Amino acid sequence: MAKNKKLQIAFIGGGMIANAHMSNFHDDRRTEIRGLAELNKTALKNTGAEYGIPHLTTDYKALLKDPEIDAIVVCTPPGLHCKIGIDVLRAGKHLIMEKPLTRTPAEARRLLKEARKHPQLLATGCSCRHARLQPKYPFIKKLIDSGKIGEVYFIHHRAVSRQGRPGIEYHPTAKWFLDREVAGGGPLYDWGVYDLSFHLGILDEPEFKKCEAFCINGLDKVPAGTKTFTVEEHGGALLVFKNGLKYYWERASNAHQDIPNQTSIYGTKGGLRFTYTSFGDVHEVEHFYVGNNGKGEAKKKVLKVNMSRHEKGDMHAVGQAMIKALQGKGPVPMPLELELKNLEILDAVYKAANW
């Protein structure tokens, strides 16, 4: 890219998440949105007009041939990520892949193999979004690394909604969310990439050993609006890691319970409880410990995470991290190797659940 020229960004897929990304790249003085490929002609025209995008097409391969384009953000349903991602890299464009990276670990391995052939290109996933790109991540990691809570032996995370299913109650036109062949999975897959990105990251990526798991769907009779409803609505697992750590993890987009997103970390000297996502207004971490160096009373301190540098939210943070990486001024926000490792754990969960 010529010096002082704005980075030229293009999008493949112009649906909900692409629109959430666009204002960042549109408003940033270092970037311009050069192209959009979208199958839906009305959406293509409307989004193109909103952001003044010069190269509009229904055929993403036309963007690959556009010499002006430096980087492509892939925002299609996951079933297309592997093929499109490989095409993007082969066309010599930087690749920003929406999460989940691919539909299966096998596809992720193929994409990673291709990325390794193009070390000059940025290739990154996006599952850092609600996880390691926000202030709670370094805050909690620092607490654990300081030794304040001793050795972590158990982590517990649950987020259980009622009738919050993507493709039905949330983003009801995107029926692909309900088709495992396209989506890769339900809430365990859709959210699992964030959960593992956060929880395993703060614990320095412990090596996975085995798990017990369950998955279920069909928990009400609400019409899905499609015949293909093959993803789980509710799933959970007890993951065991080689260092002895156990992690109980549960996610539901629909179950007969209502449990807010909450993580508890149990250490030999203390514990932590928090909501790991950055949205919502709970930015406190509860620290449980015993006074007088463990000889005194059970105590709790509520610690405030300073979110001021995250005021513009997760989408903005992802955009900023991507721009820095594209300029060679920041790390790869979510390396494909890390995405693959986490997809392999999610795959093991589905296998353990016979799903």
Ligand SMILES: NC(=O)c1ccc[n+]([C@@H]2O[C@H](COP(=O)([O-])OP(=O)(O)OC[C@H]3O[C@@H](n4cnc5c(N)ncnc54)[C@H](O)[C@@H]3O)[C@@H](O)[C@H]2O)c1
């Ligand atoms: N919706 C969310 O809240 C959300 C949040 C984070 C990440 N994501 C991820 O972003 C990706 C897209 O999700 P979404 O919610 O934006 O879906 P969406 O259905 O709103 O948008 C996907 C778009 O891709 C287009 N498309 C499909 N095939 C195409 C092709 N060959 N060429 C060009 N366009 C094509 C579709 O027409 C559609 O407009 C998924 O991987 C999803 O997991 C979504």
